[in-house]
Amino acid sequence: MSFVTCDLCDDNADIVSVVTGLHWYSYGGRSAFGGEIVTVKCFEDNSRVKEHLGTDGKGKVLVVDGGGSLRNALIGDMIAENAVKNGWEGVIIHGACRDVDELAKLDIGVMTLGCVPIKSVRRDEGQLNIDITFGGVTFRPGEYVYADNNGVITAPRALL
């Protein structure tokens, strides 16, 4: 998938929403990625993230509202490798990741607010496929998200 979010914004100004006010870091081996939105809402517990990236993700991006916490990592190289095996396009986390040198070698997009060496807890908490909001945008399961080094945008339908 080859695109620039700036062009997608210019060409679809009437329907895109743009995430603002957040500083993203791109850690995955793919810097531009997009697809159908699947959501997880959790806080310092990556149970739902691990579980869901273990299912088929072709054409999909997992968007995680981790409450902005940088206190532990919601994804690392093992979970990301599994996501690659299952065909996920990428993961966007309003929170943190770890194992960044390994993430850079994987053919998947991983955008987060930062990294931290410690993993998250797993208490089987978190919700799947509910509307989540951060950076002024509501991510709705079934809509579309596109991300690159310029930022993150959503649209009610596929733009590519």
Ligand SMILES: O=C([O-])CC(=O)C(=O)O
């Ligand atoms: O296991 C975790 O919770 C996160 C992690 O380090 C990995 O995915 O390798």
